[in-house]
Each structure stands twice: as structure tokens, then as C-alpha cells.
Amino acid sequence: MSNTDCKILRYTDLSEIDQKIQASKDCFFDKQLKLSHESDPRKKDLQFRQLQLKKLYYAVKDHEEELIDAMYQDFHRTKLESVANETTKLLNDILHLIEILPKMMKPRKVSDCSPPFMFGKIIVEKISRGSVLVIAPFNFPVLLALSPLAAALSAGNAIVLKPSELTPRTAITMEKLLTTAGFPRGLIEVVQGGKDETTRLLDCGKFDMIFYTGSPRVGSIVAEKAGKSLTPCVLELGGKSPTFITENFKASNIKTAIKRIFCGAFGNSGQICVSPDYLLVHKSMYLEVVKECESVLNEFYPDFSTETDFTRMIHKDAYENTMEKLNSTRGTKISPVKSSIGSDAASLHVVPPTVVYDIDWNDPLMKQENFAPVLPIIEYDNLDETINEILKKHDTPLVQYIFSDNQTEINHILTRLRSGGCVIGDTVVHVAITDAPFGGIGNSGYGKYGGFHGFDAFSHERTIFNQPYWNDFTLSMRYPPNNERKEKLLRFALERKPWFDRNGDNKWGLRQYLSLSALVVLISGICACCSSLF
Numbered sequence: 001m002s003n004t005d006c007k008i009l010r011y012t013d014l015s016e017i018d019q020k021i022q023a024s025k026d027c028f029f030d031k032q033l034k035l036s037h038e039s040d041p042r043k044k045d046l047q048f049r050q051l052q053l054k055k056l057y058y059a060v061k062d063h064e065e066e067l068i069d070a071m072y073q074d075f076h077r078t079k080l081e082s083v084a085n086e087t088t089k090l091l092n093d094i095l096h097l098i099e100i101l102p103k104m105m106k107p108r109k110v111s112d113c114s115p116p117f118m119f120g121k122i123i124v125e126k127i128s129r130g131s132v133l134v135i136a137p138f139n140f141p142v143l144l145a146l147s148p149l150a151a152a153l154s155a156g157n158a159i160v161l162k163p164s165e166l167t168p169r170t171a172i173t174m175e176k177l178l179t180t181a182g183f184p185r186g187l188i189e190v191v192q193g194g195k196d197e198t199t200r201l202l203d204c205g206k207f208d209m210i211f212y213t214g215s216p217r218v219g220s221i222v223a224e225k226a227g228k229s230l231t232p233c234v235l236e237l238g239g240k241s242p243t244f245i246t247e248n249f250k251a252s253n254i255k256t257a258i259k260r261i262f263c264g265a266f267g268n269s270g271q272i273c274v275s276p277d278y279l280l281v282h283k284s285m286y287l288e289v290v291k292e293c294e295s296v297l298n299e300f301y302p303d304f305s306t307e308t309d310f311t312r313m314i315h316k317d318a319y320e321n322t323m324e325k326l327n328s329t330r331g332t333k334i335s336p337v338k339s340s341i342g343s344d345a346a347s348l349h350v351v352p353p354t355v356v357y358d359i360d361w362n363d364p365l366m367k368q369e370n371f372a373p374v375l376p377i378i379e380y381d382n383l384d385e386t387i388n389e390i391l392k393k394h395d396t397p398l399v400q401y402i403f404s405d406n407q408t409e410i411n412h413i414l415t416r417l418r419s420g421g422c423v424i425g426d427t428v429v430h431v432a433i434t435d436a437p438f439g440g441i442g443n444s445g446y447g448k449y450g451g452f453h454g455f456d457a458f459s460h461e462r463t464i465f466n467q468p469y470w471n472d473f474t475l476s477m478r479y480p481p482n483n484e485r486k487e488k489l490l491r492f493a494l495e496r497k498p499w500f501d502r503n504g505d506n507k508w509g510l511r512q513y514l515s516l517s518a519l520v521v522l523i524s525g526i527c528a529c530c531s532s533l534f
């Protein structure tokens with residue numbers, strides 16, 4: 001059954017969307033008003049936020065099996081992948097935010113000893129942005145909706161969530177758990193729908209921030225609409241992420257490397273934003289790598305069929321686009337030897353895990369993000385020429401994977417190729433590293449989250465400077481009427497002096513002379529002691 005054929009999901013009426021947006025804004029301002037009457041607003045706010053995150057934790061935990069089943073129904077997502085890569089990660093993310101919140105909400109002190117500030121008190125606090133919009137993709141429909149939502153909650157925001165319509169049963173289950181968790185009215189509003197409903201949300205121009213996860217194509221639409229209302233965004237986009245197996249990689253580890261690459265390339269049917277989209281193998285390793293690919297494919301999928309516990313393509317178009325590329329590629333395809341893919345593969349959207357080798361940069365599989373269980377392999381000779389191709393065609397990927405045992409070579413690749421992230425010796429797992437930033441660069445997006453980075457993404461850092469009154473005599477030169485004496489005083493008070501000359505060479509300054517004289521005193525003291533002893 002196709003996800004959209006029988007309209008499983010009731011899309012939110014456009015007029016109802018406006019009410020939800022207003023309810024979200026009202027909730028935020030009501031919350032801040034209540035907090036403002038507290039003797040210690042920050043302490044109360046911390047307690048409020050932690051309580052909401054605890055509610056979210058148990059709402060997800062209590063609906064975990066329902067979510068896993070919904071994802072299975074929506075796109076035959078294997079239970080193991082849902083538990084390993086989705087619900088467990090989400091639950092851990094929520095617990096981590098609860099844990100670090102007291103520290104994250106504590107203002108930090110800033111010191112500035114220059115005259116205008118030396119007698120004052122400077123703190124930097126992280127305040128809520130307000131009402132924020134979270135738009136989620138289909139491929140990890142729970143994690144990529146509720147992990148950003150949890151981060152937004154930890155930062156004290158009200159949230160409007162727009163789940164992906166491509167996983168309708170999951171979207172319904174998420175709305176159910178969110179609306180029965182006991183959140184204050186308006187704190188979390190859910191808008192169900194697709195392009196039209198998302199466009200209505202984007203066009204309202206009333207959000208204080210937008211957190212979008214999805215394709216670069218739609219990401220640019222989001223950024224353009226957000227730009228009109230000066231709404232800050234985090235764009236978590238995708239792209240073609242390269243994997244290098246270099247000439248300096250230990251041949252004895254090729255099998256392990258292939259297993260790890262396959263996990264990223266075929267897990268979730270390749271529908272992972274950080275999937276190793278293509279493999280670049282140095283000619284010295286090429287034959288061995290192709291041979292191991294064949295061997296590991298059959299080890300992983302000894303008898304692949306439409307009954308295999310394997311996540312499927314999300315819809316007909318995704319299936320057909322992938323099959324079109326596989327039918328038009330000029331490369332040599334390897335699939336599991338005992339694949340018995342019947343005529344129902346098309347209706348079930350089942351693409352067998354497929355390696356395609358002996359291809360070039362102009363192959364159909366190298367045009368755009370494959371987002372499918374296919375792994376094209378390109379043989380290379382010169383590393384810099386290969387990187388030049390990437391820079392030309394698929395620059396700034398979300399991640400790059402490097403299988404090399406030579407640090408100089410790794411540094412070389414990392415210096416030339418910018419990417420959102422990098423893993424050396426594995427694939428995909430980095431998304432689960434606690435408190436490591438996860439986000440793109442250039443074509444793969446901007447902004448980041450993950451642990452405290454998520455709290456920061458949904459917060460604004462506000463500097464509070466407290467200036468006393470008794471020290472006004474030190475600041476009086478700024479008051480009119482202006483005169484030359486005041487200008488000289490201002491320069492003396494404010495202007496720092498460079499410690500280098502016009503050639504960029506460091507000049508000797510007071511600090512150096514003081515250090516030198518301290519050294520002379522120390523040495524002469526030591527000499528005096530020695531001479532008195534002998």
C-alpha cells in the first residue's frame with residue numbers, strides 16, 4: 001500500500017495552521033510573562049524546561065514500539081535500524097539535554113580590563129528565541145523531528161513541528177505522543193502536510209527561527225522564504241558524500257573497511273544523509289576492493305529477496321529513479337548472487353544492494369545524491385586530480401570518509417576538501433557522538449546541532465553589561481563639548497598599541513622588557529646564592 005494512495009494522513013487545514021502558529025507564539029509569551037513574576041526566573045525556567053523534556057522522554061519511550069511499527073508500515077524500516085539508529089539515539093539525546101541543561105543555562109562571565117568596562121560586570125546568557133519551526137524529512141522520521149524538537153525545548157522555545165508526509169503512520173504516531181504528553185497548550189503544535197502546508201508555515205514570517213532538515217532543493221526554498229522575514233535558519237541538507245580508499249591503506253583491513261562502508265551505503269536502503277554515496281579507490285587497491293565487495297555483499301545478503309529484512313525505498317519515484325540510473329549506468333553491477341527479486345520488487349519499492357564499479361565521473365550514478373542502496377566505485381590514480389573532480393562537481397559534502405593509514409595523506413585530503421564532518425576508518429557513526437557538532441557546509445547546509453550545540457542553535461547569546469555610576473569620572477571624556485584634550489584622553493584610554501612593525505615582525509614592548517628584567521633578576525639571584533654557598 002502506497003503511503004499517499006489512500007490518504008492515511010489528514011493534512012492540517014490551512015486556516016488551522018494559522019491558529020497553531022498563533023497558539024505557539026501566545027504560549028511563548030505567556031510562559032515568559034509567568035516566569036517574569038518569579039523571584040528567580042532562570043531557576044524556574046530551568047525546572048520548566050527539564051520537566052517538559054522528561055515528559056517528552058516518557059512519551060517517546062511509551063510509544064517506542066508503536067513508532068517502530070509505524071516506520072515498518074511506512075517503508076519496511078527494519079526494527080534493528082529503528083532501534084539502533086532512531087529511537088535509542090533520540091532517547092539518549094533527550095536524557096543528555098536534561099543532564100547538561102543546568103550548566104548550559106548558567107550565564108558565563110566575561111572580563112574586559114579596558115577602561116570603559118574595567119569597573120563593570122559583564123555576563124553572557126543564552127536566551128530563548130521564541131516560537132520556532134521544525135521541518136523534518138522522511139528518512140529518519142522520528143529522530144530528525146524530535147531530536148531538533150528536544151533541543152528547541154531545552155532552549156526554552158515553543159515549537160511548531162511539521163513531520164514528513166512521506167511516513168504518514170509515523171507522523172500520526174508522533175502527533176499522538178506529543179498531544180498526550182501533557183505539555184502546556186501551544187508549547188508543541190503539530191502541522192501535518194506536504195508542500196502546501198509547509199509553504200503556509202514558511203510564508204507566515206512569524207517564526208523566530210526555522211530548523212529544516214531535507215534536500216538542498218527544498219532547503220533553498222526555505223532559506224529564500226526565511227530571508228524575506230529575516231528568520232534565522234539551520235539547514236541540515238544532504239548531498240554526495242565521498243569515501244576514499246587510498247594507496248596508503250593497509251590491504252589487510254580492506255574487508256573491515258568494506259563492511260563499514262556497506263553499513264552506511266546500504267543501511268536504511270541508502271536513505272541516509274551521511275551515506276557514503278560513492279567510493280574513490282586508488283588503482284593499487286582497486287581489484288582487491290572490488291573482490292571484497294563481491295564477497296561481503298554475499299556475506300551480508302546470502303539470499304536477498306523482497307522478503308529480506310531490508311528497509312525499502314520511500315516511494316515509487318525514488319524506486320524508479322534509482323532503477324533508471326542502474327539501467328543506464330555504464331558500470332559493471334554486482335548484487336547478491338542469490339538475489340531472487342520478483343516482479344513485486346517494483347510495487348514494493350525494493351532495490352537490492354548493488355555495487356557498480358568501472359564507472360567514471362559522468363556516469364548517471366555520479367550526477368546527484370543517490371539516496372539509495374547503490375555504491376558506485378571510481379578507480380583513481382592521482383589524488384589531487386580526484387579531489388579536483390569533487391571540487392568541481394560535488395563540493396562541500398555533508399561528510400567525507402577516508403580509509404588511509406597515512407596521516408600526511410589524510411591531512412592533504414582534509415586540507416583541500418571542506419565537508420560538514422569527517423570520519424576516518426568508518427562511516428555514519430559520527431552522527432551519534434555526544435556533544436560533537438553535526439551540520440553541513442556550503443551545499444550541505446549551515447548551522448549545527450547535537451548535544452549542547454542543539455541548545456546553542458535554538459538560543460541567542462545576550463551580553464549584559466552592568467556599568468556602575470561612581471566611575472563616571474573615568475568616562476567623562478566622551479561627554480560633549482568635544483575638544484582636543486578629550487580626544488587625546490580617549491585615544492590613551494581606548495587605543496591598544498601593536499606589538500609588531502609594518503613587516504609583521506614582533507617589536508619589543510613593555511611586556512618583553514619586564515620579562516627580560518625579571519629573568520636578569522632571577523639569574524643574578526641564583527648566581528648570588530651559588531657564590532655564597534661555595
Ligand SMILES: NC(=O)C1=CN([C@@H]2O[C@H](COP(=O)(O)OP(=O)(O)OC[C@H]3O[C@@H](n4cnc5c(N)ncnc54)[C@H](O)[C@@H]3O)[C@@H](O)[C@H]2O)C=CC1
Nearest residue numbers: 136137138163164194195198214215218236237238239273
Ligand atoms: N543533513 C541532515 O541531517 C539530513 C539531510 N537529509 C536530506 O533530506 C533529503 C531526504 O529527505 P526528504 O524528506 O526527501 O527531503 P525533502 O526536502 O523532500 O522534504 C523535507 C521536508 O520538506 C517538506 N517539503 C518538501 N517539498 C517542499 C516544498 N517544495 N516546499 C516546502 N516544503 C517542502 C516536506 O514536507 C518535508 O517535511 C535528502 O536530500 C537527504 O540528504 C535527510 C536526513 C538528514
Ligand SMILES: CCCCCC(=O)O
Nearest residue numbers: 085140272273274431
Ligand atoms: C544514523 C542516524 C542518521 C541521522 C541522519 C541522517 O544521516 O540521515
